[in-house]
Amino acid sequence: MKNLFLSRIHAFGHAFRGWWYVIRTQRNAWIHTLVTTLVILLALWLRLPARDWAVLFVTIALVWTAEFLNSALEAVVDLASPHHHPLAKVGKDVGAAAVLIAALTSIFVGLLILGPPLWGKFAPLFVK
Numbered sequence: 358m359k360n361l362f363l364s365r366i367h368a369f370g371h372a373f374r375g376w377w378y379v380i381r382t383q384r385n386a387w388i389h390t391l392v393t394t395l396v397i398l399l400a401l402w403l404r405l406p407a408r409d410w411a412v413l414f415v416t417i418a419l420v421w422t423a424e425f426l427n428s429a430l431e432a433v434v435d436l437a438s439p440h441h442h443p444l445a446k447v448g449k450d451v452g453a454a455a456v457l458i459a460a461l462t463s464i465f466v467g468l469l470i471l472g473p474p475l476w477g478k479f480a481p482l483f484v485k
Contacts, residue, residue, distance in 0.1 A: 379428045385456065389424055393417050396467060403474040416466045423459035427452035 379386050400413055430452040438445040 375425065375429075379425055383424065383428055386424055386428075389420055389460075393421075396471070399471060399475075403471065403478070405470070405474065409470045412466060412470060416463045420456070420459045420463050423456045427456045 380390065396413060396417065400410060405413070431449055434445045434448045
């Protein structure tokens with residue numbers, strides 16, 4: 358039982374090292390961090406219901422997961438093909454496309470969830 362517990366601690370350590378690597382080395386991860394923080398703060402300010410929070414968290418997780426998988430793919434491609442190769446480029450481009458799809462989807466979801474309550478807060482300022 359002790360070995361099982363220790364192996365889980367080590368597994369979390371590996372995961373957090375991977376997370377820190379992405380934050381440290383990937384410029385887009387800083388954008389994801391900023392947008393994630395802003396969305397959470399905005400959702401707190403708007404006092405969204407639990408279901409909206411759930412959708413936002415799943416969407417945020419989708420973007421982060423795509424970024425992590427893309428970073429892992431890039432590292433493996435660089436290891437396997439240190440020289441430029443057309444198939445290595447395809448792999449990296451497809452990974453980047455996955456992040457783009459996740460990010461664009463998150464924008465759409467964010468507008469659907471955050472848009473109406475934001476409009477409710479600011480509409481009185483514009484309507485006479």
